[in-house]
Amino acid sequence: MGKIRDPSLADSGRKKIEWAESRMPVLMRLRKSHSSEKTLSGVRIAGCLHVTKETAVLVETFKAAGAEVSWCGCNPLSTQDDVAAALDAAGVEIFAWRGLSPEEYYWCIEQTLKIGPKLTLDDGADLIFTVHTKHPEYLSHIEGGTEETTTGIHRIRSMAKEGKLRYPIVAVNDAETKSDFDNVYGTGQSAIDGVIRATNVLFAGKNVVISGFGHCGRGLASRARGLGANVIVTEVDPIKALKARMEGFEVMKMSEASRIGDIFISATGCKDVITKDHFAVMKDGAILANAGHFNVEVSVSDLENIARGSREIRPDNREYTLQDGRRLYLLAEGRLVNLAAAEGHPSEVMDMSFANQFLSILRLAKEGKNLKPDVYEIPRSQDEQVARLKLESMGISIDELTKEQQHYLSSWGEGT
Ligand code: NRN
16 A cells, blocks of 8 residues: 555546546557556566656556556655546555655655565666665665666766666666657746746746756757747856857856846756855846756755745745845745646657656566666667657658668768
């Protein structure tokens, strides 16, 4: 039996899951082709990934393929309680509710591990971290795992570099059909969705400061521009900064941007991106949001220390009043605003991310035990398979290389 907030929300959650299923054709197609032969029969999976309507479709796809699944959320604020209730009612061992304390958060992970997993699925690597540091007793049975997001990959690569990683991990985030779509179009839309739900602020005519011009920042800058904002990008990577400038965005140091920004959204994967020195010069009414995985990019502790008081002025929106009377608005406690103040990425883009999760789990169920502990990329063939299935679901056909073209591309004899 799992632990959720309110079982009576199950019907609402089930309708949200059915909505998501109708917009995740690739994953539903994989469910269809693997549920008859029960490809994952008897495979125990422990998952730590945002409990959203899209994740529920993935969880129920694992179950349809015969797997035994236990699940928890990977962020204290991102669980959709009605979805958790629907999964619980469907017999999934789920430990998740919105508004977890740090102790409850790690308790949920520990309960999820009690299934004794053969495979783990992570977003941000908190479950992998917990297994390696607090529950090594599970390691002897675990044959592999997957990681959904950029920050988690960084953590796991660091573990592998130090020789600390004890089982193979597939870097789902690095699949092109994940990061070039989920991170760009998903974050681009859902983080702005979170800012709008928490503020209903007008983007047109505003100075929107995007920190980080990686996949997520690129999507955010483009979507903010689409809403009529004047977009300013801050970066530490000269190549990404140059790309932002060539895309037509203003690029400057945060010390300058903090003086003119109206809305700040960080997507760097780093810490202390917006701190007290920046708060000190910000305009009255500036809005602060984070789109990164952990709540370390906007320094909440700095804000708490310099403010003379704060109040929740709207759901997921806390107004901090500074000593000189200026007010700054922190969204979703500085946690990832797309999942904490909205519903995360749209189903259409999670369709491809989770198709990669499903196919990677299938691969690890077969081969994990033969792989050494390291981080593994998605094979190109899988990326192309996901893209082809998505195109097909959109009714889009593309050209194929002729024999001559294949020969030309693989030869060097033909020149001017
Ligand atoms: N709707 C969602 N369901 C969702 N939106 C974004 N993510 C979601 N997971 C489940 C994750 C993306 O794949 C958050 C991760 O940080 C990102 O990689």
